[in-house]
Structures are given as C-alpha cells and as structure tokens.
Amino acid sequence: MTHLSMEQLVSLREPGAEPGAQAARAHLDTCEICRAEFDRLHQRIARLKALPALRPTRDRWPGVRARFEAERRARRLRQAGLVGLAAAASIALLLSLRGTYHAPTPAAVPAELAEAKATSQALEAAIDQYHPESRVLDGRTARIAQELEDRIAAVDSELQMTDLADPGRRETKELNLWRERVGLLDALVDVHLTRASHAGL
Amino acid sequence: MSKALVMDSYLLADTKTVVAQAKAGDPAGFEALYRAFEIPVYNLCRRICRTAEDAEDVLQETFLEICRSIGQFREDGSLWGWIRTIAASKALMRLRRNKYRDTDELHDEVVGQRREDTHLRMDLEAALERLSETSRAVVWLHDVEGYTHEEIAAMMGKTPSFSKSQLARAHARLRRWLGEEVAA
Numbered sequence: 001m002t003h004l005s006m007e008q009l010v011s012l013r014e015p016g017a018e019p020g021a022q023a024a025r026a027h028l029d030t031c032e033i034c035r036a037e038f039d040r041l042h043q044r045i046a047r048l049k050a051l052p053a054l055r056p057t058r059d060r061w062p063g064v065r066a067r068f069e070a071e072r073r074a075r076r077l078r079q080a081g082l083v084g085l086a087a088a089a090s091i092a093l094l095l096s097l098r099g100t101y102h103a104p105t106p107a108a109v110p111a112e113l114a115e116a117k118a119t120s121q122a123l124e125a126a127i128d129q130y131h132p133e134s135r136v137l138d139g140r141t142a143r144i145a146q147e148l149e150d151r152i153a154a155v156d157s158e159l160q161m162t163d164l165a166d167p168g169r170r171e172t173k174e175l176n177l178w179r180e181r182v183g184l185l186d187a188l189v190d191v192h193l194t195r196a197s198h199a200g201l
Numbered sequence: 202m203s204k205a206l207v208m209d210s211y212l213l214a215d216t217k218t219v220v221a222q223a224k225a226g227d228p229a230g231f232e233a234l235y236r237a238f239e240i241p242v243y244n245l246c247r248r249i250c251r252t253a254e255d256a257e258d259v260l261q262e263t264f265l266e267i268c269r270s271i272g273q274f275r276e277d278g279s280l281w282g283w284i285r286t287i288a289a290s291k292a293l294m295r296l297r298r299n300k301y302r303d304t305d306e307l308h309d310e311v312v313g314q315r316r317e318d319t320h321l322r323m324d325l326e327a328a329l330e331r332l333s334e335t336s337r338a339v340v341w342l343h344d345v346e347g348y349t350h351e352e353i354a355a356m357m358g359k360t361p362s363f364s365k366s367q368l369a370r371a372h373a374r375l376r377r378w379l380g381e382e383v384a385a
Contacts, residue, residue, distance in 0.1 A: 006376070007369035014350075040381050041372060045344045047325050053240050054247045060261045061235045065228065067261075068268040072226075 003027075004034045009041055066122040067129065070189040077190075109171045116178035123185035127192060141191060148188045155181045208281040213237040216280055223271045231268050238281070239264075242288045248341040249292040251299070251334055259295050263288040286356075289342060293356055296334045328378040336371035339364050 004012075004024055011018045012025065028034050155177050162174045209216050213233070222230025242263055247256035266287050274283050329337060338357075342348040343364070348356075350364040357364070375381075 005369070006373040007366065010369045010372060011365065040376065044325075044372070044375060044379070044381070048329070048340070049345050051326060051329075053244045054256075055240055056243045056257050056260060057253065058257070060239075060257060060264070061232060064235065064261055064264045064268065065231070067265055068231070069228075071269070 003031065004037070006041075009034070009038050012038065013041070013045075062118050062122040063125050066119065066189070067126045070123075070126055070186075070193050073190060074193040106172075109175055113171060113175045113178060116175060116182055119182050120178060120185060123182065123189055126189050127185070145188060145191050148184050148191065152181060152184045152188070155184065208241075209279055212241065212281060217276070220271070220274065220276060220280065223268075224274075231264075231271075234267060234271075234284075235264050238284050241281070242284060245285060245288050245341070245346065246292045248329070248345075249289070249334070249338045250295055255295055255299070256292075259288070259292045262291050266291065285346065289346070289348075290356055293338060296338065323378045323380075325375075325379065328375050331378065332371050332374065336367050336374070339367040340371045340375075343368055 004027060008020070008024045012021065012028065028038060159174065159177050159181075162170055162177065165173050213219055219230050219233045219237070223234055224230075239260070243256060243260045246259040246263070247253060250256040250259060263284070267284060270287075274280065323331070329340070332340065335357075339353055342353050342356075343350065350361040350368075353359075353364040354361045
C-alpha cells in the first residue's frame with residue numbers, strides 16, 4: 001500500500017480542495033498509519049505555536065528614537081530649504097543644547113546621567129549606520145564634522161578627569177559633560193544625515 | 202473578529218488612541234507602539250533570522266519603518282497584521298542580504314548519524330533551529346503566523362509551489378529529527 005507523502009498530508013490541512021485531495025482524504029479515512037502521521041503533524045504544529053516567546057536582550061527603543069528623530073529633523077530642514085550643512089549643524093546644536101541644559105535636582109542626577117549615557121550610545125550607533133569613515137565628504141562638511149569630533153574628544157578628555165573632581169560635585173559635572181556630548185553627537189548625526197540625504201544615500 | 206484584531210486588543214488596550222498619537226507625531230505614541238509590540242515582533246524576527254543580533258537589528262529596522270509609515274496604516278485593518286507584515290518582510294530581506302549557505306543536507310546527515318550513535322532525540326526548539334533559514338521562515342510564517350502560501354510566496358519573491366514544497370520538506374525533517382517516525 002502506498003501511504004500519503006508529507007506533501008499530501010500538509011496540503012490536506014489547507015482550506016479548499018487541492019487536486020487529488022479527495023483521493024488523499026479517502027485514503028486517510030482507511031489507513032491507520034497515515035492517520036497517525038496526520039495527527040502527529042497537527043500535534044507538531046500545536047507544539048510550534050506553544051513555543052515560548054523569545055525576548056531581545058536589550059532595549060532597542062533609544063536607538064529607534066534617535067534615528068527617527070534625526071531623520072525628522074533632516075526632513076524638516078530640507079523642507080524649509082535650509083540646505084546649508086553648517087546651518088543645519090549649528091541650529092541642531094543650539095536646539096539640542098538649549099533643550100537639555102537645565103539644573104537637575106540632586107536626586108534626579110543618577111537617572112539623568114544614565115539617560116544621557118544611553119542617548120549618547122544610541123546616537124553613536126546612529127552615526128555608525130552611515131559609515132562615516134568610508135564616505136567621501138566635501139570640504140565644508142568635513143570641516144564641520146571634524147570640528148564637532150574635536151569637541152567631542154575634548155569632552156571625553158574632561159570626562160576622564162572627573163574622578164579628580166570634588167566628590168560632592170562630581171556627578172553633576174559628569175552629567176553636564178554627558179549632556180554636552182549628547183548635543184555634539186546630535187549635531188554630528190545631522191551633518192551626516194543631511195549630507196547622506198542630499199547625496200541620495 | 203479576525204485573530205490579528207484579537208491580538209491588537211490583547212497587546213494594546215487603547216489601540217485607536219495610540220495610533221492617533223503616533224500619526225500626530227507624538228513620541229509617546231511611538232514608544233507605546235514599541236512597548237506593546239516589541240516582544241511579538243522580536244519573536245517573529247528571531248524565529249526567521251539566524252542570530253539574535255540579526256533579529257535585534259531587524260526589530261530596530263521594523264520599528265523605524267513603523268515610525269516612518271504609521272500615516273499609511275489604515276485603521277479599519279489590524280495593527281498587528283500590519284506590523285507583522287513589515288517585520289516579516291524586513292526579516293526575509295535580512296535573510297536574502299546575508300545569503301547564508303543552506304546547510305539542510307549537511308544537518309540532515311550529521312543529525313542522522315548522531316541519532317544512530319546516541320539514540321538522542323532533539324527537542325522541538327533545537328530541531329527548528331537546525332532547519333535552513335528559508336524552511337524555518339516558511340514553517341513559522343505558515344504554521345504559526347497563519348500566512349497562506351500565496352502570501353509567503355509574495356514576500357519571498359518565490360512561487361506558492363516553492364513555499365508548499367519547503368513546508369513539506371521541513372516537516373519531513375522535523376519528524377525525523379524529533380524521532381516521530383511511524384513504522385510502516
């Protein structure tokens with residue numbers, strides 16, 4: 001006796017009649033082996049549906065938010081006709097610095113510090129997406145990017161020195177430096193993104 | 202009510218308000234969408250992609266696309282159905298881009314030998330992981346997510362017959378690897 005193939009068994013689960021489905025179904029009604037195989041197929045699919053949900057190891061939302069906001073800013077700048085990269089960078093820098101510089105309450109410092117570090121990391125990831133090291137920049141863009149990178153390096157040096165600061169003021173100083181870093185990175189994202197969108201990348 | 206619409210209300214109690222917020226460009230709306238659908242989207246991506254890192258990248262790309270395109274979502278449809286299609290397309294795109302070598306036959310041989318030697322049976326999770334990316338994607342999209350062969354074929358750029366034969370081959374392998382063969 002020829003038993004049903006896996007292809008036939010699988011197609012018997014489909015809604016609607018496939019060619020040969022009637023004969024296959026008639027065979028299934030009379031063959032215990034094929035019925036057992038069909039039951040196993042159902043059980044296997046039920047077990048697949050019951051597998052536990054897998055979860056990401058880290059929160060990807062900050063990265064999504066940073067990239068989306070950078071894209072929105074670049075789009076707004078394009079729509080407003082502000083195509084000058086220097087203007088884009090300096091406006092973004094001003095806005096980001098003005099938006100983030102406020103005096104934190106002492107209790108809120110650790111949480112704000114953690115948020116500033118996470119945002120900084122997300123912005124760096126956003127910059128990496130554009131592979132800046134492998135792209136050719138025009139002279140003006142390169143100068144602005146270089147200037148921002150130099151300032152980020154200066155902030156990083158200052159951050160390394162915060163261990164020497166007065167313990168009572170260390171966290172606040174660190175927070176202000178991390179905020180400055182976020183503002184500079186934000187501007188750098190805009191520089192790369194505006195350039196990439198003009199180049200059609 | 203369709204299964205996807207049931208999933209909408211299960212995952213996000215106030216779908217209409219959140220979608221309206223997101224359509225208005227409110228970051229709180231976007232974040233609420235992410236928090237509600239992060240796990241089902243990741244689970245789908247992880248079942249299709251080979252590595253957890255790839256799946257996390259696809260998760261991020263999916264939500265970036267959702268933020269960009271929420272204006273195109275028609276509210277008479279299922280939000281989860283819309284999000285799931287974006288996630289599945291992105292995950293399949295990642296598979297095509299990575300062009301992983303299909304090692305079904307190799308896995309078949311190795312696992313067959315191991316089973317004969319040790320009489321060990323694989324569990325379902327391990328057996329699913331052993332399938333090729335394409336077969337695993339078809340199994341997951343068809344048997345778990347409920348896509349038709351026509352829909353899978355459209356997403357993969359293949360024919361419905363390809364999807365059907367991948368599914369049958371995958372089940373034959375799973376049956377063997379799980380030690381479920383019936384003596385004829």
